[in-house]
Amino acid sequence: MSHSGDPKQRTPQAILRDVMSLCADCDTCRTMMEEDCAFFIELYRLWDQEQEEKKPITEAQLRYLAELCTLCGLCPCPKIPMDVMEAKSRYIEQEGMPFATRMLNDVPRMARLCGTFPRLLKILQSNSVLGPLLRKVMRIHPDRELPSFPKENFFQWAEQKGLNRRPEGSPRVTYFAGCTAGYLFPEVARGAVEILLHNGIPVHVPPQQCCGMPFLVEGDRERTLELAGANLKQLLQAAHAGDDLVYSCPTCGFFLKRLLRERAYYSDAYQQSVDAAEGELKVPAPEKGENQFWILKKNMYHRTLQDDGFFSSIEPMDRILLSDRLMDFGFYLTRLHAVGRLATDFVPLPERMVYFAPCHLREQKMGRPYLDLMKLIPELQIDPVGGEYDCCGMGGVFGYKEHFHQKSLDLGGPLMTKIRARNPQAIVTDCISCRLQFNHCLPYPVFHPLEILARAYGCESTARPHEPSRAD
Numbered sequence: 420m421s422h423s424g425d426p427k428q429r430t431p432q433a434i435l436r437d438v439m440s441l442c443a444d445c446d447t448c449r450t451m452m453e454e455d456c457a458f459f460i461e462l463y464r465l466w467d468q469e470q471e472e473k474k475p476i477t478e479a480q481l482r483y484l485a486e487l488c489t490l491c492g493l494c495p496c497p498k499i500p501m502d503v504m505e506a507k508s509r510y511i512e513q514e515g516m517p518f519a520t521r522m523l524n525d526v527p528r529m530a531r532l533c534g535t536f537p538r539l540l541k542i543l544q545s546n547s548v549l550g551p552l553l554r555k556v557m558r559i560h561p562d563r564e565l566p567s568f569p570k571e572n573f574f575q576w577a578e579q580k581g582l583n584r585r586p587e588g589s590p591r592v593t594y595f596a597g598c599t600a601g602y603l604f605p606e607v608a609r610g611a612v613e614i615l616l617h618n619g620i621p622v623h624v625p626p627q628q629c630c631g632m633p634f635l636v637e638g639d640r641e642r643t644l645e646l647a648g649a650n651l652k653q654l655l656q657a658a659h660a661g662d663d664l665v666y667s668c669p670t671c672g673f674f675l676k677r678l679l680r681e682r683a684y685y686s687d688a689y690q691q692s693v694d695a696a697e698g699e700l701k702v703p704a705p706e707k708g709e710n711q712f713w714i715l716k717k718n719m720y721h722r723t724l725q726d727d728g729f730f731s732s733i734e735p736m737d738r739i740l741l742s743d744r745l746m747d748f749g750f751y752l753t754r755l756h757a758v759g760r761l762a763t764d765f766v767p768l769p770e771r772m773v774y775f776a777p778c779h780l781r782e783q784k785m786g787r788p789y790l791d792l793m794k795l796i797p798e799l800q801i802d803p804v805g806g807e808y809d810c811c812g813m814g815g816v817f818g819y820k821e822h823f824h825q826k827s828l829d830l831g832g833p834l835m836t837k838i839r840a841r842n843p844q845a846i847v848t849d850c851i852s853c854r855l856q857f858n859h860c861l862p863y864p865v866f867h868p869l870e871i872l873a874r875a876y877g878c879e880s881t882a883r884p885h886e887p888s889r890a891d
């Protein structure tokens with residue numbers, strides 16, 4: 420086991436061996452994550468095998484282990500999955516990115532391709548000879564039905580409406596839609612815009628790229644940093660112009676608000692900005708209250724607490740500013756409601772639904788704002804479903820992959836059982852990856868909370884929903 424040496428020179432195998440030793444010594448996640456994380460199940464299986472049966476862990480087994488972490492964020496130590504991402508990126512630097520992985524994760528590119536060659540999707544879905552062949556090339560499991568791409572994506576709609584130009588007015592919102600609402604389910608993003616306009620809030624949709632999360636999870640460091648840098652520039656421009664910044668995809672939020680700022684607080688720039696004394700390291704302690712810090716002795720922690728993580732090449736104060744200014748859409752609406760500025764002219768929706776708060780929202784530790792908002796809709800019976808560690812198992816697009824498909828269904832099994840027991844008329848969740856998994860596993864329609872709120876406002880977007888699980 421090698422904890423020493425220049426961290427930038429460590430091999431992916433050394434990083435993963437360190438992760439294994441740390442988690443085996445600690446052992447907390449052996450029982451805590453035994454039903455919820457394929458990575459920990461495999462980690463402890465390999466570890467026990469090596470210790471008890473003296474069978475050394477092979478390089479191929481380590482490589483496969485890294486593949487099993489989808490960066491869902493459920494485990495207690497953020498360092499562990501980020502170390503796994505570091506290992507994955509070093510593998511990719513050595514091996515290159517497989518074409519199939521690059522394609523499957525690049526939603527804008529897939530949208531363009533399927534828009535240009537609509538027959539490609541039809542073949543993938545229905546042709547009995549070419550379909551399996553294409554799926555094989557793209558390593559998509561044969562049982563997975565691919566979502567269709569609508570003819571008009573959200574960004575084209577937004578441009579037609581002139582939302583790509585910053586409007587006058589205050590408060591004003593800059594909206595980050597993300598790829599899945601942008602290209603796969605544009606009714607969600609249109610609903611977001613209509614809700615804001617219904618509340619008299621002007622909206623700006625700036626040029627935006629994929630948040631970068633799918634590329635981070637696959638270990639594509641170069642593309643992740645390129646996308647993060649481009650989005651950061653656009654969003655900070657909007658922040659400096661005084662806009663409120665909101666996102667409707669919890670995975671984009673988890674990436675842009677939580678992961679990007681990882682370790683930025685240890686930077687010299689941040690330490691100077693909070694007037695840390697000589698020999699001190701000040702680390703924000705929100706658990707103690709607003710503007711509170713943990714004060715650490717530099718001579719004890721300075722070697723380990725440095726801004727040397729995955730995103731350290733991006734200006735730390737920019738990463739912190741973005742994190743501070745960016746808000747979950749539901750959180751933003753509850754804030755408006757708290758100051759009496761949210762329109763509550765909802766029409767009754769006499770339906771029985773369940774709401775699932777996805778992992779990446781839970782990990783942002785802001786409660787369940789959409790649940791509180793939907794409770795304002797007359798006659799809607801909306802109940803939470805799923806516990807602290809319940810996960811749909813999809814892991815972004817991992818559930819589509821041949822080797823992860825069954826694991827994905829196994830991980831999501833307990834949550835599906837809980838939902839079936841409620842037999843709801845519809846499922847509501849803000850994660851579109853969860854939505855795709857629910858579409859695959861359950862017979863109930865699935866909506867984003869923004870679609871429900873837009874419907875209760877009588878907005879136009881909900882009048883022409885796009886059916887996601889059928890090829891156009």
Ligand code: SF4
Nearest residue numbers: 442445447448496499
């Ligand atoms: S992730 Fe953290 S809590 Fe879980 S086993 Fe590893 S070190 Fe322990």
Ligand code: SF4
Nearest residue numbers: 456488489491492494
């Ligand atoms: S981030 Fe999720 S998948 Fe990765 S180790 Fe933690 S719990 Fe497992």
